[in-house]
Amino acid sequence: MHMQVEETTVEPVRLFRINTGSCNGCDVELAVTSAVTEFDVEQLGCRYTEDATEADVLLITGPLTVKARDEVLRLYAETPRDRITVAVGVCPVSGGVFRDSYAVDGPIERYLPVDVNVPGCPPRPQALLAGIGEALQIRQARRAGVEPVGRADGKGQEGDNFPARCRLSFDASVCVDCRMCRHVCAAGAIRFQEVEGGVRLTLWHNSCVFCGLCSHYCPTGALSVTGDWRLDHPAADAFAQVERGDIPYAPCSGCGEPIVPAAPQLLHTAFRRPTPEIDKLTALCPACRQVMSIGAPGR
Amino acid sequence: MTTKIIELGPHQLALEEPMYFRVQLEGDRVADLDVLPGQVHRGMEHLVMRRNLYQNITLLERLCSLCSNSHPSTFCAAVEEVAGIAIPPRAEYLRAVADEIKRIASHLFCCAVQANAIGEIPLFRRVMEVREIMQRAKEAIYGNRMDLAANVIGGVRYDLPPEAIAYLYQAMEDMKKPLDELYLQFANNPALMARMAWVGVLPSEAAVECAVVGPVARACGIDYDVRKKSPYGAYDRLDFEVAMQTAGDVRARNLVRLAEARQSVSLIEQCLAQLPAGPLCVDTLPEIPAGEAIAKSEAPRGELMYYLRTDGSDFPVRLKWRVPSYMNWDALKVMLKGEPVANIPLIVNSIDPCIACTDR
Structure with missing residues (x-):
């Protein structure tokens, strides 16, 4: 990985962390970036400080609890005006799994501006370094008085030993609109909506905690976990970080009502080896299926 | 002698989590202290009732990331108890593997933080x-370095194919020497002895009174480990000794942790050797009737207890848990009394306080 950032001065860039009420996952992984050589922030010319007034880059973890708010804002007020703020993990951005609680007061952007988001739950150290690297680029650009350029695109997968549980991928062509994924998603990251001619699934990577439960319970494999961990992005692009797909309606071959036909993957799960007779059922709406199977509608 | 009151927070105490103390000093010694909790209160008991049983697997894993696997596995055990589900033997072993990997990583993190607190x-x-080595293993096998996502209601949702078993055997082999060496260092290194021995002592009577659990209790000579006292999952088929010390000081707590980490290596090896064939999970969507259940387990910090009440719907009617740090941080009053201010960060970290678990 090439993430060396050239600093014009020898003075290290100082990182300051504020925990706003996290589960400590992100914080423990940030400790790794101060202790383990492979992931040491030193390689980016950074070092951690325990003094808020020294913060060049501010790392924020946690969903911002009501109780922690005053202390967080007090510490934030102590940091220099030109600090770059990084939201670490999905919690500061959306609340993650903790959203909709009386005790959570986030998203953090209600109280202070954020420059970079690093999705993940928690983000792996490589992703943390990439996010901090992005913050350093913004810092340099601001100091030079130019607009920061977006991060060089490139998926974080190659040369990696382990396929980590990262970005979710959606294949609309095998989705049967059963919505089990939304049912099991603790973070409320998945949304279904009716659109012209079909149903749309939207999965937001700033809320997803990458647990993969949606993919585990998906009967057809429409949702799958990928190893792509490079999800850091400028905070202004937060809502563009989505996986989206439209599941098209097809007319019922009996009555013409628009339906989502059953995907072959679902038939294989249900019947192992579907017969042409069974295949025909997939293009029928429930009412027409009932007519075909037992002759007359139930009620 | 002058009396004064100071407040200490995470940045003074080298804590990963926001925990605040109001400390009363007599001269430069601690006379009394109050824990000021609540910074990490996310309203978890409210949230779990607004999420269905499936969502709660993921939510509870994020109650705390250091004992993250203990929460969903104990929660699933409570749901399974309500539903009368016996999970497949292979799943029992795989749950034990996940728990023990987390235990090693958690114990080592605690020892590392204390070394940091004393400037080593x-x-x-x-x-x-x-x-x-354990972090890599977690990512290689489970796909995440903190939150394993190993459990589902009725079993587990990961498997160990032969390559993964071979990989894990190698990782365990790689752990043995460093763990033995760390144990000797924490036991005998004069610099560590000077800072950790006879420091933050919890006498065993006080330990019983405070009802401490986990390594904090076992370092005071209290022989209590849920895996032995009321074995769950595969633990009745695994062979291990409860790690014990008697001094009740910081050093003893770390020796218990390092001995347990070494033992976890052996437990994982036993699991891999005995791993039965068979399904990973009884049924993807088992029916959960109305009922109530208690489940408990030995989390890295000690006994973890779950109470669950259901009404036949997907949502729990009540879900409550008692975490080990709740009792353990009460004992800080005893441990810190008469200690110099400079020892506060070390002693606080020596109970491995889990604020996320306790503030919920």
Whole structure:
């Protein structure tokens, strides 16, 4: 990985962390970036400080609890005006799994501006370094008085030993609109909506905690976990970080009502080896299926 | 002698989590202290009732990331108890593997943080490097370095194919020497002895009174480990001794942790050797009737207890848990009394306080 950032001065860039009420996952992984050589922030010319007034880059973890708010804002007020703020993990951005609680007061952007988001739950150290690297680029650009350029695109997968549980991928062509994924998603990251001619699934990577439960319970494999961990992005692009797909309606071959036909993957799960007779059922709406199977509608 | 009151927070105490103390000093010694909790209160007991049983698997894993696997596995055990589900033997072993991997990583993190608290930076880095072997293993097998996502209602949702078993055997082999070496260092290194021995002592009567659990209790000679006292899952088929010390000081707590980490290596090896064939999970969507159940387990910090009441719907009517740090941080009053201010960060970290678990 090439993430060396050239600093014009020898003075290290100082990182300051504020925990706003996290589960400590992100914080423990940030400790790794101060202790383990492979992931040491030193390689980016950074070092951690325990003094808020020294913060060049501010790392924020946690969903911002009501109780922690005053202390967080007090510490934030102590940091220099030109600090770059990084939201670490999905919690500061959306609340993650903790959203909709009386005790959570986030998203953090209600109280202070954020420059970079690093999705993940928690983000792996490589992703943390990439996010901090992005913050350093913004810092340099601001100091030079130019607009920061977006991060060089490139998926974080190659040369990696382990396929980590990262970005979710959606294949609309095998989705049967059963919505089990939304049912099991603790973070409320998945949304279904009716659109012209079909149903749309939207999965937001700033809320997803990458647990993969949606993919585990998906009967057809429409949702799958990928190893792509490079999800850091400028905070202004937060809502563009989505996986989206439209599941098209097809007319019922009996009555013409628009339906989502059953995907072959679902038939294989249900019947192992579907017969042409069974295949025909997939293009029928429930009412027409009932007519075909037992002759007359139930009620 | 002058009396004064100071407040200490995470930045003074080298804590990963926001925990605040109001400390009363007599001269430069601690006379009394109050824990000021609540910074990490996310309203978890409210949230779990607004999420269905499936969502709660993921939510509870994020109650705390250091004992993250203990929460969903104990929660699933409570749901399974309500539904009368016996999970497949292979799943029992795989749950034990996940729990023990987490235990090693959690114990090593605690020892590393304490080395940092006393300024032993090379040792801090060394322990974190050893812990990295487990972090890598977690990512290689489960796909995440903190939250394993190993459990589902009725079993587990990961498997160990032969390559993964071979990989894990190698990782366990790689842990043995460093763990033995760290144990000797924490036991005998004069610099560590000077800072950790006879420091933060919890007498065993006080330990019983405070009802401490986990390594904090076992370091005071209290023989209590849920895996032995009321074996769950595969633990009745695994062979291990409860790690014990009697001094009740910081050093003893760390020796218990390091002995347990070494034991976890052996437990994982036993699991891999005995791993029965068969399904991973009884049924993807089992029916959960109305009922109530208690489940408990030995989390890295001690006994973890779950109470669950259901009404036949997907949503729990009540879900409550008692975490080990709740009792353990009460004992800080005893441990810190009469100690110099400079020892506060070390002693606080020596109970391995889990604020996320306790503030919920």
